[in-house]
Structures are given as structure tokens and as C-alpha cells.
Amino acid sequence: MSTIPTDEPLLRVDGLVKHFAAVRAVDGVSFTLRASETLGLVGESGCGKSTTGRCIIGLERPTAGSVVFDGHVVSTATGRELRAIRRDVQYVFQDPFSSLNPLMTIHATLEEPLLLAGVARADRRVRVAELMKLVGLAPEHANRFPHEFSGGQRQRIGIARALALSPKLLILDEPVSALDVSIQAQVINLLEDLQDRLGLAYLFVAHDLSVVSHICHRVAVMYLGRIVEIGSRDEIFDNPTHPYTQALLSAVPIDDPDKRGQQSRIVLTGDLPNPANPPSGCRFRTRCWKAAEICSNTEPPLERKAGGQLAACHFAPPLAAETVA
């Protein structure tokens, strides 16, 4: 095991590639994440955001590139080192209905990771009660089964299970998208509280940009297996420079009827190209209104724009020159 220099981020993903046969699900993704920080990974279905999350936790073995967590190289870790990583990095799934075993009580569900980690029986009981309180569930409901809980409560159970072994990083894969609006807000608040109290880092995989804008410190926008723009929440939401980010943001319905028609919506034509056969040069060029010849010949590098964020576009202008069309 290696030791980490003090300024090293908690998670460093470098040139991550994951191909499934011909499908280039993730094709060269790099980013870092620090303790107590939330990075949003956004993009449409098939952009590779979930696969990136799965590579980080070791559920998928990367085709190339590296994932370094807390000084450990995840892709090559085995045995004890891998178990240590798996304790510190936990995954929360989208669907609170299918990610819990219907035949296990909540107590058994929360106890399982503790059991596997060799925690003594009496300590397990205490910890289960502690976890339930932590996520806002009544400990006296520990002997109930998943079907006796509502969707929001089930997602709390999923979060409690992920927290059982005091991890440092949670990968939250669309954690609130299956929940009703009023319940969604409860879970978002819970996640924010837990981060404040426990110093957790979150990789927040989501497609709902309003939720991302609310909860994330930094945001990475993915398109066809690549990050096209990454920066702070304000850089991305206030001054997006990549045409795809601009289109994505302009597509979000604004919940104020007085602003109807005032927003100039960029409606992209066409659909996502086949990830097994991405366009040459810039992958977004087939749907981009700015595309020129250079876009089909030369892949734009992810480089720093004047506003501070990184964007991969030949035409992403210096920040001051343009706001969203």
C-alpha cells in the first residue's frame, strides 16, 4: 500500500476507459474528488456516467486508465486492499424497490455489511440503531420488511446500508430520480446533512440538472463516453461554454409561467450517435450548430477556458464573450 501526499485528492480518475465489446461506454475520463465535496456527473442515457461510477467501485474492471482512491489503485487492488477500498467507497442505487432484499428485515439488511466486516454482535445491534437514527428512521422499525416502507424511506435504508462501515466516498447513482418531488427534497436534505456531519465525498450521478445544481459543488458534463465540460457549479450553470452544456441547460423547463417563451431554448436535432461508432473528431459535432470542418478532423482537447472551467470545444469562447444563446 502506498501513502498519500497531503494535498492529494481522495479520488483521482485518470484516463479511464471502459469498452464493452465494440461499445466505448467510457472513453478517456479524468477528474478528481476531495473529501466533503460533491461532484455531479451529468449527461443523458448512454453517456457513460453510471459505468464510470461502477469502475470506481470496482464493479467493472477498466479497459485502460486508472482509478486511485485514497492512495490505492482500485483497478489492480486484490485481497485485503480491495476489501479496504470497498469499505470506504459505497454505492447507493437509483431504485429503492429493487436494491433491497424483500425477504430481509431492515435490521438484517443493515447488519449484513457489519457481519462481513467482523463486527461483534452487541456492537452490530448498537450500530444498526445508530444508522437508522442517522437517516431519520425509527430504530423500533428495524424488524420490518422493505415492503412496509414507502419509497423515500426505502431510499433512506439504502443510504443507511451504504453508511454502515463509515465510508469516505458515496457513489450516488440517480439517488432521488425514482422519488416523488416532496420526498425527493427530504432525501436531498438528508444527503446534505450527512455530508456536513461525516465529511463524506459524493459522486452524484444524475440527469436532473435542477437537483445537480442544488447539491453539487462541481459538475462534469459527459457526452458519449467523454467529459465535455467540467468546472464549479457556478461556472457550469452560470456560464456554460460547451454547446452541449448550453443545450442541456436550456432544455430544462423553467418552473415559472411568467417566464414562458422568454427563454431561448436550444433544441438539438437528431439523437445520440451509436457509442460503438462515435463520430470522428468532436463527438458532439453531428448535433452541434457550431460545427465546422475542424470539428470532424480534430478532436478538441479538454482545456481551460477563461472562466476557469475545462471544456472540449474548438469554439468554446473566452468566458466574457458569450452567454447562453
Added chain:
Amino acid sequence: MDRHTPLLSVEDLVTEFRTPDGIVHAVDRVSYSVWPGETLAVVGESGSGKSVTAMSILGLVQQPPGRIVGGRVVFEGRDLLQMSPREMRGVRGKSIAMIFQDPMTSMNPVFTVGFQITEAMLAHGNMTKREAQDRTIAMLSTVGVPDAAMRFHQYPHQYSGGMRQRALIAMAIANRPRLLIADEPTTALDVTIQAQVFETLRMAQAETEAAMILITHDLGLVAELADRVVVMYGGRVVETADVRVLFHAPRHPYTVGLLKSLPRIDGRAERLSPIPGAPPSLIHLPSGCPFHPRCALSNDRALCRSERPPLRELGPNHRSACHFAEELVDARGLPA
């Protein structure tokens, strides 16, 4: 067109489902009207009864276990609930068309898209097969399916999700319906595709001058598309208002709660204000007002627990089912 009578009015509709656990009161004395050409959004969370109401209108509630216990659904002067299945088939897909959430399951995978739309036209209109085919291709290009003549001969799986949903819109408007019922039409789609689809929907509606019932949980979509809004909770209508009034001066604590719990893209709010608790069980609905256990306004007042609040007139086109709606007068300016 008579603009003084509603195109469709649902009156005191009651729909129940018998289950081993008890009777599910899915729709509990729901009333609302749709006027010619308008877009009425019906919003609510899962289990609010918004979809079952639509299924009841269309005569698509599976009986048993479902049962329409009471009420009327008057469309162009006739009660749809009294129609024979055969008469109903003449209305459905012709005067009233629907667009469902999942474009994958609303088409038959073993027939071409073109065949299915042509079929829908031939079932209701008197035209030749040739005319129907030509019109189908025209409809497909209207909704933005590229290369429509070629796409006509393709199967649903050869379409992307967004294109399939657009093809369904083409099918829905093929017979120039008077009323479109769209149940979460963009929920299964990605954001950029969602934007394409609702532009298509807007255009299709403008083209046919049909009225639309838009069933959704997405308040952003409501703000963009609706003229009027019906808010449902626990199988009942709790508030109805013009869209601006609803967003800026809501008069039901549930509506206020919904608007407050929305994360907003234009500015990072410090903290969201969720509605505490969870939606009620439709088998054991709370007594009195079904929202009272979660209500910030009720304060456990006896009236909320004991008496079902009627849907009361509070202003022009504005009704709320809250005993204390007047206390929300200062909620103007919401959401902050």
C-alpha cells in the same frame, strides 16, 4: 365551436380497486372540466389518482379489480361512462386520443410503425389505404421523424426513444382528435429529447386545435405548457387554478409544499423545504382532509381531522379544498 360549454367534464367520478388488502379509493369524487383548445395540467405525486382518472375517462380501467362506482364523464354532450364498449372504441383514438409515458410498450413490436398509424386512421376515417399511407408519411414528417418515407417501413425497435414518442404523437393526432390525453409524455426521455418532444406536442396541438389533458408530476412542464392546473392528492382534487395563479398565489398547503420542495436551477437555495411524511395509503385514507397529517397549516386543528373540506371557490377560476385556505393569503410571492 362553442366556447361556453366544456369539451369534457368529469363530475364526481369515483373509481375503486378491490385488492386483498382492502378497497383502494383511487379516485374519490373528482370533478374537473376541459375547455376547447386549452391545456389542462393534472399534477400530483404517485398514487394521487391522476392517471386512474384518465384511464376512467378513456374506459380503460380493468374491471375487475377496478370499478367505476359513480359519477359522469360528459364529452361533447354524452356520458362516456354509459357508452357500450363498441361505442367507446369509436371515440377512443378518434375524438379522444392518448399518448402514454412509455413509447416502448405503446406500440406493437411486430408491426411497422407506418402500418400501425395507417391502421389507426383506417379504423376511424373513411379513406383509402393509399390515402392513409400518404397521410401517415406526412404526419411522421410533421412531428419531425427524419426521412419519413423510409421510416414508415421500419419497426418500433429501429426508432430511438424520442423518435418513437414523436411517432406516437403522430398516431394520436392522425384522426384530428378534439382532446389529447398525454400521461407523462416525456418522463422516460432524456432532457434534450424531452425538449424536442414537447415542442412537437405543442405544435401538434396548435395544428389540430385539440384540447389537452397533460398528466404529469413535473411542475416545470406545467409552467411551460399549461393554461390551467388541477392538483390532486390522495385521489381527490385539492386545488384548481389558472397556471399563473397556481404558481404565484397557491391556496392549498399541499400546492405550497410542492412548490417549496422543488430544487431550482436558477440559484442554489440554502435548503429545500420538503413536505414531511409520505403520501397516504389509499386504502386507509386519513379522516377529514387527507393531507392533514402532513400539513403545515392545519396545526392539528379538529376541523381538518373531522371534516372533508369541500372544493370551494376562492376567486375567478380558482378553487381550493382547504378549510383554512384564506390563511394562505400571505403566501403570495411563493416560491421564494
